[in-house]
Amino acid sequence: MKKEKRFEILGKMDDKSVNNAYELKKANRPAVMRWVAAAACLVVLAGAALGISSIFKKNNADVSDETLGFKTFLAVYPGRTEDEMREGSFLDGKGDPKWAAGYQKRAAKSKPLQKELETYYSRIMEKLIISEEENTVCSPINTYIAFSMLAEITDGNTRKQILDVLNARDIESLRENVSLLWKSNYADTESIKCLLADSLWLRDNLSFNEDTLKTLSEKYYASSFIGKTGSKEMDEALRKWIDDNTGGLLKEYTKDIATDPDTVVELVSTIYLKALWTDMFFSRNTKEETFHGSHGDTTVPMMHKSEMMGVYRSENFTSVGVPLWNSGAMHFLLPDEGVDVNSLVTDLEIFKALNYEDGDEKWSNPMVNLSVPKFKVSHKSDMYLTMKELGMTDLFNKDVSDFTPLTTDTDGINVIKADHAAMIEIDENGVTGAAYTDIAAADGGIFPEEQIDLVFDRPFMFIVTGIDGSVLFTGIVRNID
């Protein structure tokens, strides 16, 4: 390691120690010290705007990957932008200041969209994270992208039902929304990884509409893989693809993924997040303390730090957002005594707690002594009923479903599987999360009328937002082992 690096590392020492050393110094300031009076400063506030050129890397479009043994159309993935390459560590005062301006400008693109998405976020959260006993977690943005892809491969009333759930006027505006979400959130830099990936797994004895596959590739960055559905090879490749794009963090769920020989298309969307706290927690402040879970008390490692934080106090809950480096924040929402944490999920006021608003009396800026347990939560939801309850019913009925934009080779296609799995883990460094949505449609399959009840209450709810305010992950922690 270069000596300059060592100097930078030492610059990150604990604030309190640095302050104490200085205070002591100041109290006994000797005459020999070289203190120089500050000259009057001329401060020019210039918006360091950086033009965004070529967001996406021009590479590997329509590349056939022989190693997979499938005919494949690999999507053109977002590459690192010039401003990302100059990232440095802006918040530390290093690196290129233009980077942050460019990054924030890019991220701001889908900020106005967030208000529109609140209804969807709220509805999907109600279906996926309300439960009676379990810890739960889901990725609303991941399900949004997966359902959007589903809208692309359907038409007529089938598509309209999906658009209604997603609160989109038409397929063009939905496409634009997804494109903005990708551009704002996709990040593959030293300090933040928020990797999105989409794919389609298609049956090889059918012909598919290449225009649709092209749209999915260009607008959704979806790769298409064509092979024998139900085969060991395809199942292995599908599992590997999901594991690769979720950092192997969801293997407990992916190990059971298998395609059906009748499967026409299996649509998969993933998200992987690795974000660091802007100000980390110091491990010497992590203490074994009691967590009062719904199943009783447990001893857990509790992280502590004291910071000035934006605090939102509603009638039912108190919320603080802990910023993530070059990203959004992780918001912790604590229900007031006597308030069921499940009730927060459907309370639209939680979205007000995600964005500071000047003049809103519910916001304050006190010093917060924050205590947050280290935890890891993972959860899998069967979305079959969820999708039906949300209003996407035609998808499940082969007599009325319309998958013509995908293929006209076969009719009677209906959704036979819809799973969503997610995990999240926090520690002194930051947040690691992963999720996938896996929706399969087949001709001739019948979906079992399985009913899953998801109902619960627990000590706190969490929401992880991206730089544009997108809800990347949310969940409820009720017990920690």
Add this chain to the structure above:
Amino acid sequence: MDDSTIVGLYWKRDERAIAESDRKYGRYCTSIAMNIGNDQDRAEECVNDTWLRTWNSIPPVKPSLLKIFLGRITRNLSFDLVRRENMLKRGGGNISEVLDELLEIVSGADDTERMIEEREIIREIDTFLMSLPRDRRDMFILRYWYCLGISDIAARFVKSENSISVILNRIRRKLRSYLYERGFEV
């Protein structure tokens, strides 16, 4: 004006935040810049840049200790400036000596994993420093965070320059073996 009010001004995008930061912490930041670069013009440039960086960082950042937040930005900006101007060899301020002394401590891999490893190193250094007597810890921080000259530290602690050098040398060696024992390449 107290720190929370100043941070509140930044948060409200009120430009008085900058004037208040300068009034309260201008001298403090300038002294750090001078310790590193030993050049009045450059120090002023770094301090002005510090306010701009702070303006662009708050919101969303809410510093817990505004003074150290500002000082850290100045420290990094000054270091970058010195490095850019290739002054390391020529030795502006105390920086070249400080860097040579640091050769004896810590090594580190790339990407998010590297940043996590870096943070682990920082945590270990923090734990190590907390285990030192208060005066030893302060000497280390004054030297390697504030880049204060040996003579200034000696005057502060009413000791000879030689004894400060010996103490710092011992702390560096102890820190090196402390990190080595915890699996960090040194």
